[in-house]
Amino acid sequence: MRRLIIISLMLFGVISYAQTTVQGTVVDENNEPIPGANVVLVGKAEGTTTDFDGNFTFNTSEQPPFSLRFTSIGFSDLILQVTSNNQTLSVTLSEASTLLDEIVISASRTPERIFESPVSVERFGLKEIKNTTAESFYGGLQNLKGVDINTNSLTFQSINTRGFATFANNRFLQLVDGMDNSAPGLNFVLGNLVGMSELEVQSVEILPGASSALYGAGAFNGILFMQSKSPFDFQGISAYGKTGLTSQDAAGDNNYYDFGIRVAHAFSDKLAVKANLSFLKGEDWHAVNTTDLGNLGADRTDPNYNGLNIYGDEVTTLLNFDAAAGLPTGTVGAANVSRTGYAESDLVDYDAQSVKTDFSIFYRPFANDFEIIYNGRVGRGNTIYQGANRYSVKNFILQQHKIEFRNKNFFLRGYITTENSGDSYDTRFTAINVNRRWKGDTQWFTEYAQTYIPTFLGGIQQGGLSREQASTAAHAAARQAADTGRLVPGTPGFQSAFNSVTTDGDLTTGSKFIDNTKFRHANGNYNLAHLIDDWADVQIGGSFREYELNSGGTIFTDSDGPIKYNEYGAYAQLQKKFFDDRFKFTGSARYDKNEFFDGFLSPRLSLAYTAGERRNHNFRVSAQQGFRNPTTQDLFIGLNAGSAILVGSAPSNLDKDVRTFDVSQSGQDLIGQETVDIVGRAAYENAYSLSSVLAGAPEAVNTSIIEPEEITAFEAGYRGQIGKFTIDLSGYYNRYKNFIANVTVFVPFYGTAGDGGLSLLALQNGDRQAYQTYTNSESDINSYGGTIGVDTKVLGNFDLGVNYTYAELDFDEARFPDFRTNFNTPKHKVKASFGNTALFENFGFNVNYRWSDSFFWEASFADGDVPAYTVLDAQINYSVPSIKSVFKAGGSNLLGDEYFQAVGTGNIGSIYYVSWTINP
Structure with a gap:
């Protein structure tokens, strides 16, 4: 013993x-x-x-x-x-003496200085949040080089890098504490509508360009990472309050509110919790463009008028007045006539709201860095979304629930994301079906023709008018007669019809947007460096995702029950330094498999060299391959968007979309049928190209079903410190294969496309339907560009930064006129900032300037030119350490020159605000 x-x-x-x-x-x-x-x-x-x-x-x-x-x-x-x-x-x-000294983790899934990152990366941290001139930290990201933000509405801003952007931006991934917060059914992120409160943000990192080698199929065009604060490290109660006003010519001046609170407490070195709540309310940007893009110069007196932000006038038909009256051809004539539409402001409550809540429990069972985390996030919001149509998104809810196990060497997480479309509805179909609730199309057009014919003849025979004068007067009288008793916005009759339509999910009679889609996701990562004596940084990881589409047949072809499918992937990365840590090699590869497609390998190779006696110059080159799987909508959508019917191209989807169409009287005489059933497969196998029909020389096309899109990306860059100047520049070249996009075609109601007979008669008689297909380009599509940013100190301790971005698309549009790339990116952008965080004790200011070149916007709602614009934002802030507070006053678009970033949206006005943040 x-x-x-x-x-x-x-x-x-x-x-x-x-x-x-x-x-x-x-x-x-x-x-x-x-x-x-x-x-x-x-x-x-x-x-x-x-x-x-x-x-x-x-x-x-x-x-x-x-x-x-x-x-x-x-x-x-x-x-x-x-x-x-x-x-x-x-x-x-x-x-940090320079921006290049800051630490990022996204580029290699391990902490490293921006200076040594193998690829381009932008960072936005606590300092930048405090000094942003925008009304929110999310809006402040638009001042980063190479970053585009397209404003859809007040509460929906879409981030993108390196081109190919629409508001349904499914090429750009956004991760909040490792969770993809894309809406599962929509396949894209609704900005920060249901994201993170700025009190909770510790850092934001953006990787421009492809990152499939580490992050999989969604990381095709870039990734945004939002990392929250740990309740062990950031404790106590924090709060902010903002108020101000939004100012727009169309909407006037309206109040703007934004409040938030964060509570975090560590009960011990083992257990900590945190909770967040934020609420934003304001008047959305009103969309009031009445231009008829299909007939520039036309106004509401045109019988076939179709205004951009006027809905319901898409319902149009060719009225043959001679045939209707039994008169010889040419007596009265014929004309395309559209129904009278409603302005968007008659159909939308522009009440923009965002409510974000989250709750987390952090448990460290051994009081060390091993953590078990539960995180639940629920966001609800009202906004305007512009896709194929303009949608009023009301009481939209996105939920995420996550369990994660992690320490400094690994993480393993599983989470579920669910969406509930709430009371959302399609504004175009609202107008169409409110009109139809009052009076059916057949009756309305019949009454129109019955008034037009005698009015026209009387104007010529008794009134002595020219044919043009008689036609103008007759169209005005016919519309007035057909519209007699029409439902007027603001009246009980209109409101009753409106409520009935917007709660009906059948687009033939209603406009409600129904979606309860979800996905389940699990992923993990392990860093093996500590097991191999830090010889190199070696990481392995993988992920699995299952989709469950559930729209009740209103968006997807899931009327017979939810559609499920899955995808998975695995990756490995090695990173090692050589030659006195001056040379850095990074190599990674990832394999991914979607159940509908062959597996895909995404390799990435990066070489970086740090030069200079003071190690103040870093040169890098990288090459990688990436891919993008078709989205849930690319595969399984079955939606009549008004201008076209959208049919996804999953093989099992082609025969599930079946629709019945009325046949014209001329068509009935040919085929002996009043109606025909058209199957979605016809859009791919029995159709004419849109451009050829419009050009008067119909050409039959067979559209291939969709395959994953591939990218080969090359990048070179330099980061350096030269005296007082910090320089960060990069250039890239992207080569795409099987580029995913949409092709619009016309399907004839009878005959076979290319038969030279019956199908051409169908086109001539108007017995045709536009379909939007989902396919891959046969053409080579390339893009290239670059950025340069220079930051320095001037006049002592004033911060000055300037950056420039160039982006270009290489695509033979003349050869493939029906193919839409949706590049939607200005060729040139310039941004600048000037400020001082300590102009005098506790007082700072910042000014941001942005100029964007004009560009052509191309999307399913509308195409058109976006003019160049200049924006100036500014803010001042004052800290009061004794009460742990920061007071701030600022404004965006102080020049007051309204602009827009996409055709069809409301003009962006000015926002003025003051805020008080406690314990930021």
Whole structure:
């Protein structure tokens, strides 16, 4: 027993001797604690983080002397030597001397300086959030180089990089704490409508360009990462309040409110919780463009008028007045006539709202860096979404629930994302079916013709009018007669019909948008560096996703029950430095498989070299392949959007979309039928190209069913510090194969396309239907461009930054006139910022300038030119440390020149605001 006690004491002594403890506090240059700072043993995969007060305790078996590296996002690294056990360190980190010193994790899934990132990356952190001139941190991202934000509405801004953007931007991925917050049925992110409160944001990173090698199919055109604050590191109660007004010519001046609160508390070193709530309310940008894009110069007196933001006038028909009256051809004539439409403002409540809530539990069972996390997010909002039509998105709800296990070397997470379209509806079909609830199309056009014919003849025979004058007068009288008793907005009759239509999910009679689609996702990542003595950074990972489409047959062809399908992938990456850590190699590869398509391999190779005696120049080149799977809508949509019927091209979908159409009297005489049934497959196998029909020389086409889109991307870049100037430039070239886009075709109601007979008569008689197909381009499509950003200090401590972005599309449009790439990106953009975070004690300001070149917007709702525009934003802020508060006043578009970024949206006016943030 004595021997056992002696041996135990000896072992205890050895263990005690081998254990080294270091304590300390990490603060900034203002002596404010830095929570969440990393404390890492140099040369080893050991470390800890500071708590909310900046304190840390680090235990290691390493014997002094050794070195500790202290890092935190937004600060320069610091290395201090530990010379004895139980040493106490007082650590002061200075603000990152350049933007290139900041730490990012997205480019390689491991922490690294922007300076050493193998690809382009942009970062937006706590400092940038405080100094942004935009009314929200999300809007402030548009000032980053190479980043585009297209404003759909007040609460829906769509982020994109390197072209190919619509508001349904399914080429750009957005991750919130690792969760893809795309709406499952819509396949794209609704901006920050159901995203993250700015009180919760610790950092935002954006990777422009393809990143499929690490992040899979969704990371095709770029990724945005939002990382939240840990309740262990950022505790207490934080709150903000903003108020101001929005100003637009069409809407006037309207109040704007935005409030938020965050509560976080660590009950111990094992358990912490946090919760967030934010609420935004304002008047959306009114869309009031009445231009008829199909007949420029036409106004509402034109019998076939179709205004851009006028809906219901899409219902049109060819009225043959001579045939109707039994008169010889040419007596009265014929004309295309459209029904009278309603303005968007008659159909939409422009009440923009966003309510975001989330709750998280963090549990560290061993009081170290191993965490078990539950995170639940629920967002509800009202906005306007512009896709094939304009949609009033009301009480839209997106939920996400996640369980995650992680430490510094791995994570494993699983989450579910569900959407509920709430009370959303299609404005175009609202107008169409409100009209029809009052009076059917047949009756309306009959009454129109019955008034037009005698009025026209009387004008010529008794009134002595010319044919043109008689026609103008007759059309006006005919419309007035057919519209007699029409439902007027604001009246009980109109409201009753409106309510009935917008709660009806059958688009033949209603306009309600019904979608309860969801997806389940699991992914994980393991860094093997600590297992191989940090010889290299080696990571492996994978993911699995299952979709469950559920629209009740209103969007997808799922009237017989939800549609399920899945996809999965796995990847590996090796990153290693050579030659005194000047040369950095990064190689990765990922394999992905969707159940409908062959598997795809996405490799990436990057080489970087740090040059200069002071290691202040970094050169990099990279090449990678990526891919994009067709979306849920590309595969399974079955929707009559008014201007065309949308039919997805999954093989099982082609025969599920069956629609019945009325045949003209001339067609009935030919085929002996009053109606015909058209199957969606006909759009791909029995159709004429749109351009050929419009040109008067119909050409039959066979449209291939969709396949995954592929990209080969090349990039070269330089980052450097030259005197006071920080320079970051890059150039890229993208080559696409099987580029996914839409082709619109005409399907004849009878005959076979290309038969030279019956099908041509169908086109001539108007017995045809436009279909939008989902396919791949036969043409080579390439894009290229570049960015350069220069930041410096002037006049002492004033910050000045300027950046320029160039983007170009290489596509033979003349050869493929029906193919739509939706590049939608200006060729030239210039952005600049000027400010001072400490003009005098606790006072700072910032000014942002943006200029965008004109470009052509191409999307399913409308095409057209977007003029060049210039925007100036500014803000001032004042900190009051005694009450832990920051007061701010600012405005966007201070020049007041209204502009738009997409054809069909409301003009973007000005926003003026003041805010008070407590404990930011």
